[in-house]
Amino acid sequence: MIEQLQQYAMDGWDIAKAWLLSPAAWSQFGLLVAAYVAAVLVNKHVTPQIERLLTPKDDDTSIIAKGRRFVLMFLPLVLPLAAYAFTAIGESVTRSLFGSGAVIAFGKRVFLFLAIRAFARDMLSDPFLRFLGRYVLIPAGAAYALGLWPFVTEKLESTVVPLGNLSFDLLWLSKFIVVGGVIFWFGRWSNEQSTQILKQQEDMRPATRQLAIKAAEIAIFGAAFLVLMNIMGVSLTSLAVLGGAVGVGIGFGLQQIASNFISGIILLLEGQATVGDYVELDGGEAGTIVRMTMRVTILETFDGRWIVVPNEHFITTRVVNYSDQGSANRYEVEFSVSYDTDINKVPDIIEAAVAKHPAVLTEPDAPDCELRGFGDSGVDFAVEFWVNGIDDGRNKYTSQIRFIVWNALKDAGIEIPYPHRVVEFRGAVPDLPKTS
Known part of the structure; x- marks a missing residue:
């Protein structure tokens, strides 16, 4: 040397x-x-x-x-x-x-x-491309500038790496890494642009929009893979062995991944749950859907935690959707009034007061005050009301309606009872000491 x-x-x-x-x-x-x-x-x-x-x-x-x-x-x-x-x-x-x-x-x-x-x-701003530029592109440019490029390529081409029945030289591997990195970077950039364009299509249903985004992503990266194989001279028929190995892997160890992938496609096609919906699963997981991938769905709780739920759970278990496409939800507030009250006036007073809340809807039903029963201390009522959204997080509908009910009853002079207890003594009443 x-x-x-x-x-x-x-x-x-x-x-x-x-x-x-x-x-x-x-x-x-x-x-x-x-x-x-x-x-x-x-x-x-x-x-x-x-x-x-x-x-x-x-x-x-x-x-x-x-x-x-x-x-x-x-x-x-x-x-x-x-x-x-x-x-x-x-x-x-x-x-x-x-x-x-x-x-x-x-x-x-x-x-x-x-x-x-x-x-x-x-x-180059992408980390992967900067890595390729620093450790592949710049050294290759330096070798070309010094006239060493033929020598370097000859050495790389003569160094063969055996891999079972397959073998390849380092020059082919270097080309594969560089070309593959550039192609898939361009594919990722194209996917980001198509995603932004599709997200701006407000006329499309959210589920359809998500399905279009995923379909575009699969098409872009599928085309990138085919272009890479064509440029590198790899025959697609030679990938039959790899496809068989993947099939065996799915049959033995990747059932859950395949199941979640197919479940994600079904979710996007049916649109029963989409980004922005507040859902609750049988296992107790509840939150707003912030992202749907082909494998998992991410829920965000009102305390800022993210819950990663496999898509299969949305297909095989019971799911409660509280806000499908922004639909209204009904809530109720229970209260009691004294037995001395003219209970015939209570529904009109409460319904008129609750209807003034800006978030309370008149469709599908206006506020409805119902008589629920006769309790130990007072007459039990409940007012039902409809709102858009979930009563949690930034929304405090139930709490606000309780304030409205309290103030309305106070303004009308209606007493809100508290428990009364009658104590009965049998026999002689004991003498109690006198206090000065």
């Missing part, structure tokens, strides 16, 4: 001496400087104009505005790419005049490396 490094160093020194002593090399150095200066001037005058023309308004969220912002991300590449283009022109000139252009070709590769470095360092 030391001898190889020494040989590379000697070859590099011979090349450097040839460049330093050659008039053609000095002319190429001059062209490199001129190309860089021209690129700086272009960047100085053209970049502000492009930025001014493409910058949308801050409150513009249209697809065109997003596309313009996406194009603006590439402005840092104007300088190195312009230098690369001018250097390529200079290379063609020197090769036509002197028959050689090794120096300017090296400079062209350096400018391309600077563009790759700026792209990987300043423009």
